[in-house]
Every structure is written in structure tokens, then in C-alpha cells.
Amino acid sequence: MRETPIRIGSHDIVVELAAGGMATTYLAHKRGDAFFAxxxxxxxxxxxxLVDPKSGDMLREEARLGAAIQHPHVVHVEDVTNHDREVCLVMPYVESLSLGALLGAVRRAGERIPPAMTSRIMLDVLSGLHAAHDAKDLRGDPLEIVHRDVSPNNVLVGTDGRGRIIDFGIARAASRLCKTRSGDMRGTIAYMSPEQLRRRELDRRADVFAAGAVLYEALTGERLFEGRDEADILIGVLADEIPTVSRAIPDVGLEVDEVLARALCREREERFPTARAFAEALERALPPAPATDVAAFVERFGQSEFSRRRNAIRAFVDGQTIDVPALDDGHGSAASVEARSGKKRDTYRKWSAVLLVSISTAASGGMFFLPRNPSPNAYAQKMAVHLPTTNPAASSDPAEAPPGGSKSDSKPLAPLGSVVTATAPSSPRTPSTPVRRAAPIREKVDKRHSTELQENPYR
Structure with a gap:
């Protein structure tokens, strides 16, 4: 059980949300002047x-790029704060499920996301991607951002019915502060474009390809490029025939097949030139459902998770100690989240009403949900894939799948070194200030949809 810090900068920690290979994310209560909360x-x-300076550089890069993209379908970085000489990012809290988690929940129920709802979600995501691709710096110069990791785990679907793109931690901009070494590729293999796998210079069309793979998966419930190991997946991306979806899904017409075929062209010159062009073609081929339908769908499949989190928030406000049921990790374990116990402080009484208003506002506009607690191997999967210059499939060395993940989840093709468990540093406390600890929360993971926290703003 890791110790959850009571405070980070000017933020009171409510509960730990997730711990991934690169970072831990917390739900926090921000207080300001005049009872602002x-x-x-x-x-x-x-x-x-932190021993690797590049880790801090990547977080700073995420902050820089995340702050430059202001769009309703992009989760932006609001602020950067320091904690014990560490850089921490501050982002809005949106009640949502990742698309990966939603797909897993829907599959376990024996259902699919209705095609019109999929269209609504993907139109939002493509709109956010286009905004990122067109983003400019303060001087008005194009940043030429390429996300490089568009995948179901980096798409949020909110209880407000909106789709959002997240995690620009490994995005590349023309003026990137943190340079990627030659031969390194960062992202999730099953969603990489052929040119990304071949280590060529990337532009926005690489994200168009990845979005096409996500659209296929959202429509069918099946990952487009599967395999026994990374080599199989690489071969699939580079050479496999792209299957049609119209035969499998009655509500999808041939026009959708044509849209997918163009988005997933191996030669980028033949793809949609922009995410906006992709969105326009998709909207014509598959008219979207209203956002209210998506909102109800997400609420239905995320009901237990949202209730669990809302209970944790109420416990924080009330200063109570409660047991928050953990998502089943397949081993019968449960996580207990302790809120501050004992005598309530006058400060909490003063802020309770204010925070409850904040909770209501977040519920209407969306709260942030993150995938939970992958193994440290998730960092290796997300952070680097080292490929030889010739025949990558033949020389790939399959990596072991993480707990709860599928064999086909992409992994690094070269070891990154061991990752050890560490305890987050805590500040000295007096006996009158009880320590709140939040156990790692694990989620039972679908074989094809690991709800991992990438180095997410989560990943």
C-alpha cells in the first residue's frame, strides 16, 4: 500500500486515482481566495x-503542449506546480471512462457501442486532434504537433456525452524540448502508422491512421491489429488486409468501409490529409447520435465506478473514514480508501458546501476518470520500442504481457531496465494529523482492452 501525500503544492489530495509506469495521478481539491474551490x-x-532527466523533460513538454491546445475536446494542462522539487501537472477533473475501459465493459456485457454513438465520440476526438495539429505558440508560429499515441486508452468519453483526447506526454512538436533518440519509437504498437514503425519523419497523417484503427475497434469491439506477440502485430500493421466492418455490423454501410480504408492507407499520401477531412467524411457516412445518448450510455456502463468515486469525494468533504470498494482485479482483492478521520476541522466545515457545489458542477460538465494501476511494465510498453533498421518482425523479441493484459498488448522490443517499487515521500505529520492512505486500485481487465494508465495525464 503506497502512502498518499496529504498535500501537493496548494492542492489537498482527495484520493489516488491511478499509478502507471511513469506517474501517479490524484484527485485533488484546489482552494483559492474568497472560498473558491x-x-x-x-x-x-x-x-x-527522477534520476533520468528525460522523464522530467517529457512532463514539462506535456505541460507546454497541453497548455497550448485550448479546445473542448482536448484535456488541457491548467498549471504546473512543484512538490518536493518535482514537477507536477494540474488538469481539469472530468467524469468519464476511457474508451478502452468503456469497450471492455461493453464487451463483458455482450454488447457493442452503437455505431451512431461511436461516430459521435470519434467526431469529437478528430475535432480535438485537428485543434492539436493546428495549435500555435504564443508568437503565432505553428507548433506542428503530432500526438503519436492515439489509442482507446487516450480517449475519454464523459458523462456529458463528449469525447476528449488526452495525454500529450509523448507528442512531438517542431520545437520539441525533449528530443527522441534516433531509433526510438514511443506509443502503442497496435495503433502506430507504418511510417512510425519504420522510424520515418511523422506528420499529422500518422495520427489519422491511429484514429482509423481506434474507429475500427470502437465499431467492432475488436482490435484491428492482433497477434501472438509484437512481431505479429508489426506484420499486421505493415501488411495485413484491412477487413471491412459492414459485413459484421448491420447498421454500418459501405460508405463507412470506404472511410476506414482511406484513413488506414499504408501510404500516407493516400490518407485523409487532416483529421478534419476524416471527420467530415465520417459524418457523411455515419450520422452521429446526440451527445445526450452517449452520456446515458457512459453513465450506464460506468455507474459502479462513478458511484465509488463520488463516495470517496463525499468522504473527503465530511472528513469521514469509509471503505471504497475496489474494482475486482481478478484475485478477490479490495482497496480501502481512507479519508481524514477523527475530529472534523473547522476548515472542512467551511469548505464542505463549496466543494459540494464544485462536485455538482463537475458532474454536469464531466469529471476525470483514469485507468487504474497497471504494472510497471506498462511504462516499458508505452515509453519505448526499439526496432532494428531491417526486418523488424523477424528480429523482434517478444516481451512478457503485463498482469491483466493480453498477449497482444504492445511491449518494448528491448528491455528498459527494471522498475522498482517506491514509496512516495511524505511530509512530517503530528499525531493530530492522521495519515490518509489510498490503496492501489486495480480493475479487472478485458483480454483485449487493458485500462492502463499510460504516462497519462493521466497515462
């Missing part, structure tokens, strides 16, 4: 990664 998400890099 709201809920935010804090992303804090793991202390043991």
Missing part, C-alpha cells in the same frame, strides 16, 4: 524516475 487532477512523476 474546485476539483482537479494532479499528475506526479514517480520519484524513482
Amino acid at each position: 474546485r476539483l482537479v487532477v494532479i499528475k506526479r512523476i514517480h520519484p524513482w524516475l
Whole structure:
């Protein structure tokens, strides 16, 4: 059980949300002057990664790019704060499920996301991607951002019915502060474009390809490029025939097949030139459902998770100690989340009404949900894939799948070194200030949809 810090900068920690290979994220209560209060998400890099300066550089890059993209379908970085000489990101809290988690929940129920709802979600995501691709710096110069990791786990579907793109931690901009070494590729293999796998220079069309793979998966419930190991997946991306979806799904016409075929062209010159062009073609081929339908669908499949989190928030407000049921990790374990116990402080009484208003506002506009607690191997999967210059499939060395993940989840093709468990540093406390600890919360993971926290603003 890791110790959850009571405070990070000017933010009171409510509960730990997730711990991934690169960072831990917390739900936090931000207080300001004149009784201003709201809920935010804090992303804090793991202390043991601070020995590598590149880890901090990537977080700063995420902050820089995330702040430059202001769009309703992009989760932006609001602020950067320091905690024990560490850089932490502050982001809005949005009640949502990742698309990966939603797909897993829907599959376990023996259902699919209705095609019109999929269209609504993907139109939002493509709109956010286009905004990122067109983003400019303060001087008005194009940043030329390429996300490079568009995947179901980096798409949020909110209880407000909106789709959002997240996690620009490994995005590349023309003026990137943190340079990627030659031969390194960062992202999730099953959603990489052929040119990304071949280590060529990337532009926005690489994200168009990845979005096409996500659209296929959202429509069918099946990952487009599967395989026994990374080599199989690489071969699939580079050479496999793209199957049609119209035969399998009655509500999808041939026009959708044509849209997918163009988005997933191996030659980028033949793809949609922009995410906006992709969205326009998709909207014509598959008219979207209203956002209210998506909102009800997400609420239905995320009901237990949202209730669990809302209970944790209420416990924080009331200063109570409660047991928050953990998502089943397949081993019968449960996580207990302790809120501050004992005598309530006058400060909490004063802020309770304010925070409850904040909770209501977040519920109407969306709160932030993050995938939970992958193994440290998730960092290796997300952070680097080292490929030889010739025949990558033949020389790939399959990596072991993480707990709860599928064999086909992409992994690094070269070891990144061991990752050890560490305890987050805590500040001295007096006996009158009880320690709140939040156990790692694990989720039972669908074989094809690991709800991992990438180095997410989560990943």
C-alpha cells in the first residue's frame, strides 16, 4: 500500500486515482481566495524516475503542449506546480471512462457501442486532434504537433456525452524540448502508422491512421491489429488486409468501409490529409447520435465506478473514514480508501458546501476518470520500442504481457531496465494529523482492452 501525500503544492489530495509506469495521478481539491474551490487532477512523476532527466523533460513538454491546445475536446494542462522539487501537472477533473475501459465493459456485457454513438465520440476526438495539429505558440508560429499515441486508452468519453483526447506526454512538436533518440519509437504498437514503425519523419497523417484503427475497434469491439506477440502485430500493421466492418455490423454501410480504408492507407499520401477531412467524411457516412445518448450510455456502463468515486469525494468533504470498494482485479482483492478521520476541522466545515457545489458542477460538465494501476511494465510498453533498421518482425523479441493484459498488448522490443517499487515521500505529520492512505486500485481487465494508465495525464 503506497502512502498518499496529504498535500501537493496548494492542492489537498482527495484520493489516488491511478499509478502507471511513469506517474501517479490524484484527485485533488484546489482552494483559492474568497472560498473558491474546485476539483482537479494532479499528475506526479514517480520519484524513482527522477534520476533520468528525460522523464522530467517529457512532463514539462506535456505541460507546454497541453497548455497550448485550448479546445473542448482536448484535456488541457491548467498549471504546473512543484512538490518536493518535482514537477507536477494540474488538469481539469472530468467524469468519464476511457474508451478502452468503456469497450471492455461493453464487451463483458455482450454488447457493442452503437455505431451512431461511436461516430459521435470519434467526431469529437478528430475535432480535438485537428485543434492539436493546428495549435500555435504564443508568437503565432505553428507548433506542428503530432500526438503519436492515439489509442482507446487516450480517449475519454464523459458523462456529458463528449469525447476528449488526452495525454500529450509523448507528442512531438517542431520545437520539441525533449528530443527522441534516433531509433526510438514511443506509443502503442497496435495503433502506430507504418511510417512510425519504420522510424520515418511523422506528420499529422500518422495520427489519422491511429484514429482509423481506434474507429475500427470502437465499431467492432475488436482490435484491428492482433497477434501472438509484437512481431505479429508489426506484420499486421505493415501488411495485413484491412477487413471491412459492414459485413459484421448491420447498421454500418459501405460508405463507412470506404472511410476506414482511406484513413488506414499504408501510404500516407493516400490518407485523409487532416483529421478534419476524416471527420467530415465520417459524418457523411455515419450520422452521429446526440451527445445526450452517449452520456446515458457512459453513465450506464460506468455507474459502479462513478458511484465509488463520488463516495470517496463525499468522504473527503465530511472528513469521514469509509471503505471504497475496489474494482475486482481478478484475485478477490479490495482497496480501502481512507479519508481524514477523527475530529472534523473547522476548515472542512467551511469548505464542505463549496466543494459540494464544485462536485455538482463537475458532474454536469464531466469529471476525470483514469485507468487504474497497471504494472510497471506498462511504462516499458508505452515509453519505448526499439526496432532494428531491417526486418523488424523477424528480429523482434517478444516481451512478457503485463498482469491483466493480453498477449497482444504492445511491449518494448528491448528491455528498459527494471522498475522498482517506491514509496512516495511524505511530509512530517503530528499525531493530530492522521495519515490518509489510498490503496492501489486495480480493475479487472478485458483480454483485449487493458485500462492502463499510460504516462497519462493521466497515462
